[in-house]
Amino acid sequence: MKLTLLPELALFVHVVDQGSFSAVARQTGATPSAVSRSVSRLEQEMGCKLLHRTTRKLRLSDTGEKVYEHALEMLAAARQAIDSAGSRQAVAQGKLTLSVPKAVGRFVIHPLMLEFFNRYPQVDVCLRLEDRVLDLIDDGIDLALRITHTPSPGLYGKPLMPVHHAICATPEYLQRHGCPQTPQDLREHSCITLGETPADSRWKFRRDGKTETVQTRGRYAANHTAVRLDAVKQHLGIGSLPLFTAREALASGEIVPVLPEWEFISSYSGQLWLLWSGNKHMPARMRAMIDYLSEKMKPA
Known part of the structure; x- marks a missing residue:
């Protein structure tokens, strides 16, 4: 040759x-x-x-x-x-493309980017915020964050954090309309749902091995988590929210959990996994992001 x-x-x-x-x-x-x-x-x-x-x-x-x-x-x-010869160092540099679910990108990943850029001034980041699953090869994705219990076979990855759901409302809403004591009580309330399919208004709960399904109703539905969170804050009803989006408002008391003794079952629950397609000769920029997210999202 x-x-x-x-x-x-x-x-x-x-x-x-x-x-x-x-x-x-x-x-x-x-x-x-x-x-x-x-x-x-x-x-x-x-x-x-x-x-x-x-x-x-x-x-x-x-x-x-x-x-x-x-x-x-x-x-x-x-x-x-x-x-x-000392002429080359493994420096994190170049463009890095991440596929991230919308809510995770907005509430979890985006707030971490400023520090990442300060640490790695030669790395550029493109966040692809989409809830549909992108193909890492065909769509040119370096790293993907996905909420799942079972990552796709053939991919490398690591779990970053658990993703739980909760239903919440403001104290003002509950004072005016009453506080549900059982899942079935939600029938009498205005519930803020995802609104993409009819199944989104059928809320499922689990407690002590028992599962209950409730057909909820409400005047408002939105397929964006930040919008549902804002709607809850405006006293428009009881909303279903990923816990990581509601944590700050819950901590301040602006909103409160509803039926906290019941587990809310959602397809948007599981582990948040960081995934990539190859493990050999990983670019330094990918390793930098993997290590950074692992550090920032490790359990307190």
Whole structure:
């Protein structure tokens, strides 16, 4: 093989690690087609297929697996040579894209960004605030935060914090309309729900192994947590809220929990997981964010 193909070999490793041509293109300033042509030149020179390409994924061929392992050794040796000369340090730099549920992004992650930027002045962050699950490879996501009990197989990750739900109201609302003593009492109240599907108004509770479902009603529904929180604060009714969004208002007494002895069951409950698609040769900027969020969100 020509030594002039060594840059193509290094780019091939980068493509495998990132899982897509477009992700490498964004990080290197090239176009996806240019990255693809580089890998094609390497395949042509070697006379074999290294990657199987589909519309959604890249997969190594059997030969590609062997070439990838040898290329990793080559790059590791190159890094050792450079590091031994003291000319390169592992500095966190570049752009980092995070996929985050809307409420988690607004109430949990966004407040932590100022300190992160101060710590890592060479890292840029793009928050993708969407409740739908994005594909880490196809959508160019470096790290994803997802609320789940069981993370997707094939992904690496770590749990950051539990996510619980609560129903809350203001003391003023409860003084005017009464305080529910059982889940069934909610039928007589104005309940502020998610409002995306009919099931969102059917609230489920659990206590001592017993489960109760209540068909709630109300004049106001909103599929944004901050809006529901504000509606509760305006005495418009009893609202369902992730606990991390309501914690400050609960601590100040502006709102109070309703039926606190009952567990509110929501699909938006579980563990908040930080997930990524590869664990080899992780960019320093990814490691910096993983370590930072783990530090800031560890249990008190």
